[in-house]
Amino acid sequence: MAQETAPAKPLYDVHTHVLFDIDDGAFDEAMALDMLRLSSERGVTGIVATPHSQDVREHGGLPTFHDRLERTRALLQESGIPIELLPGMEVHLMPDVPELLRSGDYLPLNGTRYVLIELDFVQWASFTDDLLFQIAIEGYVVLLAHVERIGPVQQRPALIEKLVERGCYAQVTASSLLGGFGDEPRRTAETLFKRGLVHVIASDAHRPEGNREPILAGAHDRLVELVGEDAAEAALYANPAAVVRGEPLAALEPRPRKRRRWWFGRRG
16 A cells, blocks of 8 residues: 655544444554554544444444443543544444434434445445435535445446535545455546546544545545546545534535547637
């Protein structure tokens, strides 16, 4: 995977699986520490821990979540790793999600109104639009997780366009832009960025190595090629920081298409 140099500005990773023994992320404290250390070396200053909400429920619910969060914060302090660790969850979209958000069993990102929502990878559920509307009615703002890896979106990027028009935001995984998940997610990520349909880039880190390692700023150069410096800065720095603070996100304007050159001069 690409090597990263530490940026000189605050950098938040709002989608990670660094809490240990709670979902399919870090296996144990040692792995969690390896991931956090690597993130810090690559310039990350704040991380939102977003274990899968269903796994949290199966592992004892909020008490287990807060236990892992505090123990991981203690690891950071003991190891001198200068990262702020913040609470959140990756919430798989199911019919009971609005109620579980309302009850506090499922958590938004850092106590804001932003909630990280994962869509089904294989099929576009019939309840998708209605549930996202219900979540919005509850006062939450939806940030759609790793949209480039959702099968129906790969076939029809316009599905995300419709949701963005209705007030959702979209997150892409940095590793996808670098080909870490294969050609289809990479192409889909590029298409969505070029259409101005992505607002946040995050690592979705599960491991300290491979395509699930905490890659983030390493995608900067590719982002600049795709959407320009201003949009790249917004997706990597400004918008993740806004999510953590509960502030509005900046839209990433579509990059103007290059005008086609005609063989025989200008088209009249």
